[in-house]
Amino acid sequence: MPALPSSDDTQPPSSTAVPAWLRGIVRRRESGLVIMAALCGAIAGIAVFVISRSAQIAHELFFGLKAGDRLSGMESLPAALVLAVPVLGGLALGLFNLVLARSHARRPVDPIEANALHGGRMSLGGSLIVGAQTLISNACGASVGLEAAYSQLGSGFAARFGLAFRLRRADMRLMVGCGSAGAIAAAFGAPLTGAFYAFEIIIGSYAVGTLAPVAAAAITGTIVTHVLGLEPYQFAVGAAFQPHASGVATLCGLGLFCAGSAIAIMQGVALSETLFRRIRLPIGFMPAIGGLLLGLLALVTPQVLSSGHGALMKLLAEPPQPLLLLGGLILLKAFASAISLGSGFRGGLFFASLFLGALLGQFFLAGVSLVTLSPGLAPHAAALAGMAALAAAIVGGPLTMSFLVLEMTGDFQLTVAVLMAVIVATITVRETFGYSFATWRFHLRGEAIRSAHDVGWARDLTVARVMRTPVPTVERTMSLGAFRHAHALGSTHYVVAVDGPDGPYAGLVRVADAYQVNFEGQAGGLVDGLLTHRTDTLSPSMTLKDAARRIEACEAEALAVVDARKRVVGLLSEAHALRRYAEEADRARRDLAGEGV
Missing domain, CATH: 1.10.3080.10 (Clc chloride channel)
Known part of the structure; x- marks a missing residue:
């Protein structure tokens, strides 16, 4: 399938958001979050049952199996079916992908990527597409598992609920994990497996604060599939293990x-x-x-x-x-x-x-x-x-x-x-x-993701979000005397110089420098003689981490932020950038430890 840009749903339209009083219950009470997680687990269990049964019915229909027979457990199959069904299924999937590439402009985001980069936001529509693609693939005999579809759909429904309730970033990530926990637990009839699948793979950490919602989702998913008649996998081992050398x-x-x-x-x-x-x-x-x-x-x-x-x-x-x-x-x-x-x-x-x-x-x-x-x-x-x-x-x-x-x-x-x-x-x-x-x-694919740990906050923390605005500016042709009159010593550290009224960026003026020179003999007594970092700037779209590196490389204390036309839009100091980065890193650490749940 052609590469498509990723999809991460933003806030849902107001018509799809739940009432404020109900949102308050879930956002303020841990018990409300647990109830919501259990509901997500139940929906995931239903999705698992529907997909599993659909795949089994397709195998029986396409390959001529008897009711209850497993495709991979057969001793032999008609050669014509073995050759024809995967080819026809591949053609159907290829056609589906081509239609999708023209009508759906975004690449679906999977639960790990959603939690690592997008704060738990993922598209339910994209998840349904992944579920359909996986079902088509498995139905025609492709050697792929349905667990990816289970997890995708469970997390997709959970993310949709999270968006409707306008949950916080940490709670959104938790809900995505709960959806996957319910799905995997339902698929295997194994709640502990589902819960730890969420902790290790989807959420990326264990925390006391996340235990109750994840466990509720896993248990509910297991119960739903049991009630619907999906049997868990059970094996009896002939000889117990006796530990020795x-x-x-x-x-x-x-x-x-x-x-x-x-x-x-x-x-x-x-x-x-x-x-x-x-x-x-x-x-x-x-x-x-x-x-x-x-x-x-x-x-x-x-x-x-x-x-x-x-x-x-x-x-x-x-x-x-x-x-x-x-x-x-x-x-x-x-x-x-x-x-x-x-x-x-x-x-x-x-x-x-x-x-x-x-x-x-x-x-x-x-x-x-x-x-x-x-x-x-x-x-x-x-x-x-x-x-x-x-x-x-x-x-x-x-x-x-x-x-x-x-x-x-x-x-x-x-x-x-x-x-x-x-x-x-x-x-x-x-x-x-x-x-x-x-x-x-x-x-x-070029993404630096090693786990579901939340690294998306660092990408979301851009210069545009933390820069100082409005910025004091002066024209580069201003006299030092006029500059001193306009900017008293200690009033601010830096002033941005521009080339003419509303002109492009020209450089930075350190206010203290204007009071340390004999302005009568300094470059004709103009601000232009004090300008530094004439070509060193930041862009609003830079991440804060990249901005801090840029400031360090330029050996500066602060740099101006300019747009594509070199117009000044803000100012960012190294101290402020590092402080904000440390604050966000600490918040992410607390969310990871469950202190913010």
Whole structure:
């Protein structure tokens, strides 16, 4: 899809804002915020149910499955359908994207980007578009997960509520996290997983003040999907983990193996995108080409199709597969995901990374078993540890994935094993690569986002917002005597000189300098002789951080702010810039710690 400018809704029209008395309840009372979060979680749960059921119905209809059968869990499928459905789905998605590029001028903002850069503002319309694109992609068998659509829609509805209630920046960011928490909790029937997904990935921090709203959203989302009949994923592990030296060593090695695999997968998706961009065909045909390649892979095994729910359930319910078969399936699934995302299908790697991680866990254990008789880990335990480790390395939520295994199995001892592998994988990826899959794609797009931590305030804090206005000005041809008469010593530090009445910027005059010279003999006694920083200026659109750097580079105490025509619009001193930056940084820190909630 062609690159589009980002979308971050501003305040809604007054007709869509809720009554002032109701806004006051939510803005002033923590209990009001919790109730609003629970409502967002319920809506997210409904969205998850609708999308999940729609995708399953599409799979049954397009691929001829029986009711309840999972696409990736099938042993075989008709070759004609395997080849035709992804291609036709790719054509439909390409056409949808072309129409969208002409009618929708903005690129949808995802929850991480919204919280990092836009103070929690994101477009509900854009979120619905992402949901539709992801549903089309998954419905035709593309190797992408629906979790990205779940999170996008849950956060999009929550952001819309936040705008209607005119919430503060910190509360807007919290609501976006609550929407995602409700969605992920609903998708897996796992409230702890949903809550920590919000904390680690969408909000970017843990805080006591944010616990109640996020937990309320996660619990409500889980209850809604349970009532609607969406069954959670539950797995029984045959052997409990008993911590000892060989098992710990195996888990540490598995964590390192998953970290290297995660980096390779993320780099592979980026390479796939680059290669598809080099194909000289209209961009609307790219998903169809990807669909054809995906269909060829699916002729080998249908387990590469869709996100992999059925394949994962099958893997954990059956005896371990041979080493070579596991290795081949890992490569096929990784290629399928890279091709799907690289060619333009919409979705994420959340569930694909879970399935790939489970395969990697059993593959690694089978390899270790070739050189040692006691690896210290059962095959299914290794699969779940690998599942969590790879997903944590790619998605970026170590506790999220650890709690997911705990809520899937109810096995606390196994969760200890999982946490070991997750910690090793996460630390290794952070120190050697530095990105999760989402932030890696932001990096490729030119955005300096490493997490959902709020850095947007620094971009919003521009020179225009903090500069001093109005600015005392004088003409450069004014005599020093007249200048002294107009500006007493100590009345102000700097005066801006202009070239003629309402003329362009000419330079800065330090008032103290005018009282330290013999104005009778100084450059004919004119202000022009005292001018400094004649070419050094700031622009109103500069961020405060860039302005402070500019002032430092010019070795100045203050600089004038001028517009495109060099007309003076303000004055900014270094002391004021640093003070305002420190104030905003402290406010952001307090919001991060939950002190402002």
